[in-house]
Amino acid sequence: MQFRSWSGLILILFVASCAPQPTKIVPAEFQAGQKIFHKICSNCHGPDAMGKHTKAPRLIDAEYIQSNFSDDEIFEIIINGGDKMPSQRNKVSDEEIKEITKYLRYSQKAAGIGEDEDIEEEETVMEEEPEKTEE
Numbered sequence: 001m002q003f004r005s006w007s008g009l010i011l012i013l014f015v016a017s018c019a020p021q022p023t024k025i026v027p028a029e030f031q032a033g034q035k036i037f038h039k040i041c042s043n044c045h046g047p048d049a050m051g052k053h054t055k056a057p058r059l060i061d062a063e064y065i066q067s068n069f070s071d072d073e074i075f076e077i078i079i080n081g082g083d084k085m086p087s088q089r090n091k092v093s094d095e096e097i098k099e100i101t102k103y104l105r106y107s108q109k110a111a112g113i114g115e116d117e118d119i120e121e122e123e124t125v126m127e128e129e130p131e132k133t134e135e
Ligand code: HEC
Pocket: 037, 040, 041, 042, 043, 044, 045, 055, 056, 057, 059, 064, 074, 077, 078, 081, 082, 083, 084, 085, 086, 088, 092, 100
């Protein structure tokens, strides 16, 4: 009997530790968004938006930085849903979506993606010598 209740306790602790948890500590101004994300989005997108074994993509990815996937697009998919993603309209307010977006942008930068605004690339491409110098 004694043994049984111990294993029950251990089981409870184990199950509790499987719930999505924030694994990253973010500055205070992003914590509201992080909290909402973990409440609503993590089930599918994984803790810290790092993806999970579901169809939902990892959002901390170059594909979803500001220049590729704007704040408006994030807003829209949350409100309207996507191919597979159900609309989250009833779960979040506009204000909360802004917080989530702020948090996602921060996390992308913290992960080292989304910072370079590849402006310089264009200039370096055009530098071929006019190789017509045969004598
Ligand atoms: C029930 C599961 C589920 C929940 C909850 C969910 N998503 Fe998704 N999400 C998906 C799936 C599946 C996809 C990929 C397919 C698609 O675009 O519909 C996706 C795609 C996305 C995309 C990328 C869309 C694209 O066109 O590439 C973004 C951004 C996104 N979700 C943000 C969020 C945010 C923010 C939340 C929380 C407010 C959230 N999702 C909640 C399942 C979910």
